[in-house]
Amino acid sequence: MVTTISRPGPAPGVFIGIDWGGREHQLCAVDASGDVVGKARVEHTVAGMAVIDDFITTTGATTPVVCAIERGEGLLVEHIQAAGVPLFCISPKISSRARERYRLANAKSDAFDAFVLADTLRHEHRHWRALSVPSDETATIAALSRDRERIVHMQRMVESRLRAVLEAYHPAPLHLFSSLDRDIALAFLRDYPTPDAARRVGPERMARFCRRHGYSGRTDPGALVQRMRPHLLNAAPGTATGKQVAALAMADQLELFNRQVRSYDTLLADAVAVHPDGPLFLSFPGIGPIIAATFIGEMGDDRARYPNAGAMLAETGLAPVTRASGRTHQVRFRYAANKRMRHAIDWWMTVAAREDDWSKAVYDNARAHRQSRYRAYRGLGARWTRILWRAWTDHQPYDPTRGHKTLTA
Numbered sequence: 345m346v347t348t349i350s351r352p353g354p355a356p357g358v359f360i361g362i363d364w365g366g367r368e369h370q371l372c373a374v375d376a377s378g379d380v381v382g383k384a385r386v387e388h389t390v391a392g393m394a395v396i397d398d399f400i401t402t403t404g405a406t407t408p409v410v411c412a413i414e415r416g417e418g419l420l421v422e423h424i425q426a427a428g429v430p431l432f433c434i435s436p437k438i439s440s441r442a443r444e445r446y447r448l449a450n451a452k453s454d455a456f457d458a459f460v461l462a463d464t465l466r467h468e469h470r471h472w473r474a475l476s477v478p479s480d481e482t483a484t485i486a487a488l489s490r491d492r493e494r495i496v497h498m499q500r501m502v503e504s505r506l507r508a509v510l511e512a513y514h515p516a517p518l519h520l521f522s523s524l525d526r527d528i529a530l531a532f533l534r535d536y537p538t539p540d541a542a543r544r545v546g547p548e549r550m551a552r553f554c555r556r557h558g559y560s561g562r563t564d565p566g567a568l569v570q571r572m573r574p575h576l577l578n579a580a581p582g583t584a585t586g587k588q589v590a591a592l593a594m595a596d597q598l599e600l601f602n603r604q605v606r607s608y609d610t611l612l613a614d615a616v617a618v619h620p621d622g623p624l625f626l627s628f629p630g631i632g633p634i635i636a637a638t639f640i641g642e643m644g645d646d647r648a649r650y651p652n653a654g655a656m657l658a659e660t661g662l663a664p665v666t667r668a669s670g671r672t673h674q675v676r677f678r679y680a681a682n683k684r685m686r687h688a689i690d691w692w693m694t695v696a697a698r699e700d701d702w703s704k705a706v707y708d709n710a711r712a713h714r715q716s717r718y719r720a721y722r723g724l725g726a727r728w729t730r731i732l733w734r735a736w737t738d739h740q741p742y743d744p745t746r747g748h749k750t751l752t753a
Contacts, residue, residue: 356430356469357407360400361461363454364413364420371396372458373403374466383455393423400429412465414439416475417486430474434461437680476646485615486641492608492634493684499525499601506594513579513587516542516572521561527602530595531557537588539576545569612637621645627741628732629703630696638688643736653733661686662726689729693721696728703728 358381363370366388373382382403386392400409411424416433424431439457442464447456465472478486503525510518516539521529535553536542545553550565579587613633616622625636643649650656657663661681667674696703703724710720735742 356410358404358409359462359466359469360403360409360411361458361463361465362411362413362420362424363458363461364415364418365454368392368454369396369420370454370458371399372455372462373399373409374459374462376466378463378466380459383458385454388420393420396420396423397427400424400427410465410469410474412461414461421475425475425477432465432469432472432474434464439464473649476644476649478644481615481619482640482645485612485619485637486644488608488612488615489634489637489641490684492605492612495601495604495608499598499605502594502597502601506591506598509587509591509594513584514539514542514591515577516575519575520568520572525598525602527599528554528557528559528561530599530602533591533595537592538584539578542572543576545572609634616640621736624735624739624741625732627735628692628728629700629742630692630694632695635688635692638684639732642682642685642688647737647739650733650737653730656733657726657729659685660689660725660729662689662722662729689725690721692728693725697721697724 357376358373359375360371360373363372369386369388369392371382371384371386372380375381382399384395384399386395386399400411403409410430410432412432412434413421413424414434414436415421421431421433439460442460443452443456446460446463503523507518507524510524510533514537517529517533517536518524520532523529532553536545547566547569550569553559554565554568578584616626616633616636619640621640622636625631625639626633631639650659654663658678659682661678661683663678665676665678667676693703693707697707698704706724706727707720710723711717715723731742
């Protein structure tokens, strides 16, 4: 996300726009007056990266060079940053609307998009901040955190599909345990994959099953059986035979995702423990290793990225958007935000409101004033985010006395 802030350093003389692609990248360079001084189309290969280096060196032989691209991570981004060239991440929405400055027709091409990026950067670079280069420790945590999130998304997709399959032929396992993706629920499905098999389960057999799989849900086996029996519905024999295959296959997939998520959790906990900012984030009530890893990966190391608390509130989607025109004045939810940080704050507030006395008091007070649950969480999150920004900017762990005094001022 582009942050409005003055950019120090010498004024650039050449602006390069890069319309990236999976196999090829289109480059366009313009000078300070807006004239095109170079174009190139290169492949996403070792030779292509060398061509990009030559293009940057040639066009910027006598003047500083800056680049613009529509993504904030990837091999191409890291390659340009490694060359020491300032790189600006331009929102696709900004570049899409910027096309109207040059053409009224809805025409589009890679070469034209690269030119739009370059010329837009020429006009607006003074108000934007280049992407910072993270440390190796931060880059590792960012990669682990983002990939863990992708695995969790796949896990939820498979769970949803397994739920649909079970509803079609064997709904009983859906009502036994707290969630379908738990290891104990998947084990029950493997042992009793059909309603006929589950119908033979009584309290004693359920007790043996729970002991065998280390069940720790603190629910009596007899209660589990009573919870299951009303849902032992039978599908047609052919349907049950066919759906059983899909259910067991998806159970295997969920078990694999569960192992991978636990592995990522261990790796992230170890990485956060040795990161310089790890103790800072973990000092906040309600923040564990996974949420801390998300903050470290998304916020990075550059303290100048957020010049004030308002910039971080906007980045995380906690600052509302005001629309005022004439006699109309509306305050709306902010949709343009870093979704990973927004979700991390949602989880943080959920835990903090449950485990931290002060947070619980603020949340309960908001609910007493008829705020919705999510509105109360956002208000609490905005307060905590201001304190997080202050601690992060000062490189200091959270101080409960100082923090709460600031919050209640």
